[in-house]
Amino acid sequence: MKIDKEILKEAFSKLATAKALTEIYEEHFKTTSKYVHATSRGHEVIQLAVGMQLNPQDYVFPYYRDDSILLGLGMTPKDLMLQLHAKKDDPFSGGRTYYSHPSLRDEDKPKIPHQSSATGMQAIPATGTAMGIQYKELENIPHTENQTEDFELPVVVCSLGDASVTEGEVAEAFQMAGLKQLPILFLVQDNGWDISATKDEIRAQSAYEYIKGFKGVEGITIDGTDFEKSYSTIQKVFKTMREERRPFLVHADVPILNHHTSGVRMDFYRDDLEEHQKDDPYPKMIELLKNNDISDSEIEAIELLAKLKVKEQYQEAYEAEDPKPEDLFTHDFAPTEITTEKGERSPENGEEAVMVDCAIHAIEEIMQKHPESLLYGQDVGKRLGGVFREAATLAQKFGDNRVFNTAIQEAYIVGSTVGMSAVGLKPFVEVQFADYIWPGLNQLFTEVSRSYYLSNGKWPVSMVLRVPTGAYGSGGPYHSGSSESVVCNIKGLKVVYPSNGADLKGLMKAAYYDPNPVVIFEHKGLYWSKVPGTKRATSIEPSEDYVLPIGKANIVQEIWKQDEEETISIITYGMGVHWAMNAAEELGLQNQIEVVDLRTLAPLDMETILKSVKKCGKCLVITEEPTENSFAGALTGKIQEACFKELDAPVMLLGSENMPAIPLNSVLEETMIPSTEKVKKKIQELLEY
């Protein structure tokens, strides 16, 4: 296949630019190494072959050695170097993240959702993007506003180093891509090194051999230094993907000619430098140009121009403005429209509904209205509708495309939402138990929670993660746990934890309409008010238009300020609300105990909390979690700091015992977790203090 001369010249120009970038960074090593960076030297040709053939409707997930992909997309050296120097006008992140960690949402260029620095972790978000594209096509949701007949359907490229393919999460992505026949290309660049470990030390096979185990993904291996071969292979692959909508893996052998990063220098540990030098794509490219009747002088002119441009733009980028201290505080959360409680919380002829039904009905109402909403997770599909029947009937009503089962892949369930959200969808996903959120935490932390902030406001992740949580009677050590402290510790997430059906419904709606990721803890013991003393979890079901803004606590038992009585403000959430209400009632102290239901754990409604504590003079924080290093423990400290002068007793904390797990045996379980009785005792202690 003959490649157009102009394309060759363009490719060479970009290759020369990439080489010049590496050279100028080394030349100014003392300056440029302030912030760690890696360049594509050796990998340029395969990267350009991909970057130059992507359309604006496509999505690409480059990793940190992919500066030539960025040049291929049309980014200028200055764009890249503004990020190298972490400048305010860095088009990707505003100086928030490293060189060649792009996020791009320009109208005229392929889209790049936020790229983290955790290798291999982009595989799941990228596959999620392809899954989102497929979903839209199956639901007949257009990719663009005026989508015509000849519109080239979008593809997704996920770029990986071969060493990162050994990571488990990459397997989840391959599995789903093959299973669902998603339009994704896994571009694997194989330079034989994993920083200082060689391929012989870290893998049993290359990505090309590995992908043979994933049915439905077609694998191709090529010489990634041969532009002609690379360009034509990618061209063919893209064409097939756009037409046949199926996944590929292209494995490209390349040398690594620059340092692993500016901080890990090749001369220190490598003995194969000369060998790799032989595979330099640069002279091969010049050879190709010459073979295509491009003159030496023209080649030289291209080279010279590239160097000059880089030199000039280096200075411009270096002298550009740094971010201001106040720039730290933007784009933590995208603004939401749901700021006030609206609709009828207790409609006149409303029916009582258990909490789990409030959740199902909320999702059902949303799905009826919004084709971009969908729900997936383990066992939520048609046959079961969730192990707690928390998704019951939804698949029957909305079909298998919109409500479907996933594999036991918490990482995929959580991380795929980044891609879903990138293409404009709004997924509800769930992990089956809070006890199993752990494999999903990596995606939640490295990808979901930071996307909006590190893309400097370009890529909010709109998703709702449902997490059935809490002890509900002999659930044992792997089905009774709570994990809100860990989740609340991840900034960039909103975390809600309702204690009753009406709140759950209102918050589920707010979470859906929120452009940010929302984790919603749903207590299994409250789902049906089955656990004794949880009648209050069942409520009149709010109206269809009812929304409850995230971040608003609720005073479920309000008292007057009483100077001559000892009064307590109980700050709690979830099951704690029920223990507190029951305890106050059994003690006959409803007039002395105020109960604040946080409803949202992040962001916290400190205003309501502090007002209540200052009014009451004493405060008890109740959590179902073990107390040490917990969300609730941190809250007591915050209250103490803000209310010190208003306190007539230390802020007290009641939670589970600080043991590693909730044991199976019911006696041990009761001993482990709080109860109405334990709360009563604590109330007495605090009143008498």
Added chain:
Amino acid sequence: MSKTNKNIEIRLPKLGESISEATIITWLVEVGDIVEKGQALLEVATDKVDSEVPALENGKITAILTAADEVVKINQVLATMEVSDEVKTKTPKKEILVEPKITAPDPMPVKKKKKEILVSPQASGKTTILENRNDNRFFTPLVQKIAIENHISYEELARIPATGKDGRLRKSDIFKYIKAGRPAQFVQTIPEAVEKEKSAQGFQIPDLKLDKGTGKIVELDRMGQMIAKHMVFSKIASPHVTAYVEADMTDMVNWRNAHKEKFQEKYGERLTFTPLFVQAVAQAIKEFPMINSSIDGNKVIVKEDINIGIGAALPSGNIIVPVIKNADKKDLQTLAKEVNELVDKARNNKLNVDDTSGGTFTISNVGTFGSLMGTPVINQPEAAILATGSIKKRAEVMEYEDGDKIEIRQMMYLCLSFDHSYIDGFLAGSFLKKIADNFEDFNADKKI
């Protein structure tokens, strides 16, 4: 009620040893009021203590002869009453509160409400307030904030009945107290309570924040600090009174001068005045054993052993008090030997704990500094201390059967400071005179 009843006078009772008059604050009864024995009739103030005058019998007030703000003498007739067995039925008994004592002008209406709070939640009266002095002095930020906003001092906070854990003052306590009109706002603790508190918690010196001026700083060493504390404690713990007598030491001085060389030869010991003083004092104590005692609350411990402490200087300059045990049972040679040993040990910093403990009485020879007399501070927990002045020749009128003569005599002042809380002037004076007599009656023919 026509039977005739005895009319009696109500007089201002003795309020204390040194109190001769008092000012009437307020009358609590009116003419015609039926009163019960023990009921407070009026409140009086003295420069030392505020007090009430109780009715001595049941009966009816027939006349009130004095008015508020009037200064009245001890034993002055204040009112008259008719004694009867009639029990009050008409007017409800005025709730008599022994407290509060008003010692400052009261800007707050404290009348009725005051009584409420004192009656509730605990028993009424003086004891309530005093027993409610909070031992738990921890105040939370909230309580302190409320106190600041209401201008309540820490002193007053400490008087508010507290119901929290370990006697902590709670928010509700302080608000209830404020609502009740702050009944303890101007209460002053009475001396008994202070004493009781002192014995329970140690004494406290009020910090008057005096400007101490500037100058070279000399640090007190540890012993100096202990002495300072001990001295201050002694002055606070015991009301000191000092009595003086003069003794004619001529015979004793002459005898000593005559015998000191021989004494040295015979016993190998210097003969100073100290063993002679110790002997005379020990003999006097045997006759007045109450001087050889310590007070412990309401009890006096009268010691069996007579152990006499004598002041001695350490190389550091601090004064220490080594003790001659069972001084009354030892002869002069032994006393002289022990005195010399102890003084030597003191000079060489070799005194041990046994040497300086167990004293029951102390002698301080201020005469060695050239002082004619002194008012020594009691070496606690002893009851008294004797200071001996310098021996000085003076022209004295001597009484002889054939008439008075002026002679040159060796004279010395004896000064006895004693704990007046339980040693009265008669006992102290008699004891002191006995010591002087022992000196004067010294057997000048005494052999060594």
